[in-house]
Amino acid sequence: MVFSKRIGIDLGTANVLVYVKGRGIVIKEPSVVAVSTKDGSIKAVGAEARDMLGRTPETIEVVRPMKDGVIADYVITEEMLRHFIGKAAGRFSLGGPEVMVCVPGGVTTVEMRAVRDAALNAGAKHAWLIREPLAAALGAGIPVSAPSGNMVIDIGGGTTEVAVISLNGIVVGNSVRLGGNHIDEEIMNYMKRSYGLIIGDRTAEEIKIEIGSAVPLPEEEKKTMNVKGRDQVTGLPRTVTVTSDEITEAIAEPLDSIVNAVLVVLEETPPELMSDIIDKGMVLAGGGALLRGMDKLLAERTGIPCCIAENPLDCVAIGTGMALEHLDVLRDSLIED
Structure with missing residues (x-):
């Protein structure tokens, strides 16, 4: 008898996390794909593709196929899913794995169908969808x-x-x-507006992690950070010092x-x-x-x-995997193929 693998996928805008029953989270990589501009072939997926951001020749384009929690580029999302499902299930998994994918609570029927079809076309034997808040609650132990x-x-x-x-x-x-990507964008806009400094999204995320705060920090906990970027006027490299209070204001x-x-x-x-x-x-x-x-x-x-x-970063992926183990109880709350 062949047992089909069960895989839970948190298909996020920023990252893809894959949970395999009995093994926990086996993949945690950025939702980024490098594509050839000549023939559309996939050059790299995940962390390898993210490392190419801002460093590619004109023959390679690095894209994020997910936008605001839903599929922005169907073909590339399908290829990305195929890569991660194959990596998690193994190339010799007969019949394909059973897959649970989480989707945002506000997705439309068309968007849900796109995610489900992408999972099936990427090699899944069965595909269920679970709404993200329910998966997060399961993963958080609620x-x-x-x-x-x-x-x-x-x-x-x-x-x-x-x-x-x-x-x-x-x-x-x-x-x-x-979400987090929009907070990064506000930091990029603030740096451009206040300092005439152009920075990329990776630098903006580093600023958010290093000194960002949702509320003003007490005097003894206030932080500063040297930020490198390109001067908007001269086009030359420049470094400025930014405070945590400025970032709190920027992301308000x-x-x-x-x-x-x-x-x-x-x-x-x-x-x-x-x-x-x-x-x-x-x-x-x-x-x-x-x-x-x-x-x-x-x-x-x-x-x-x-x-x-x-474990806030992994909650949704863990909950998505747990949902596969409790299909009989949760079936009414899931979307089936």
Whole structure:
């Protein structure tokens, strides 16, 4: 008897994480593909392709096939999935693996079909889809099957998902196409506007990680960073020193939008579930959870305690894999092929 492998895929805007039953997360690579401009052939996928960003000749183009949590380039996404499924399942997996892919809560039927078809065409035997907030809740260890309200906020690269979950389903949800990548863009815009310095998205992400904060830091914790870039006027290299307070100011607008998305869900939450959420607090997952003070900002603006999931970056991938192990219980909440 041949046992089909079961694979959970967090197909994110910034990164792809692959979970294999019994082995945990086996792949964690950027959602980046290097393509030949001559014949469209794939030159590199993942970390290898990301290392080529900004360093390629005119014969190679480096692209991100996912945008705001959904497929922007179907053909390249399919090739990227084929690469990662093959890497995780092995080339000699007969019949193809069973695959669970997570999708943002606000995707359209057409977008869901595109993800499912891409997984099937990339070699999956069966493909199920799970909504991202439910996967994040499972991965964070939240008891989603209980008749009790649980609130999860998942801030990814391209989307932010907010949901109240009870009895294995999403009772109230909100999905905004705004995440870590948009925060990076605001930092790039700020550097250009305030210093006349042009920086790339990788440098912007480094600034966010190194000195970024959702709330102003106490005086003794304030940070500075030397940032290298290209002078907008002269075109020559230049270095400037930036403070954590400046970055807090620069990223205030996208963070306000994330807070507003949370407030919308709280306003629509039934009173019985709201009582549960006030008692338990909110759980923060995704890469955006790692931004300094993000939990404090949400707690201050909502009046509800907020804690960060134990493994925020991996929550969705772990939950996607766990969903495959509980298909019988979760089937009503999944989208099947």
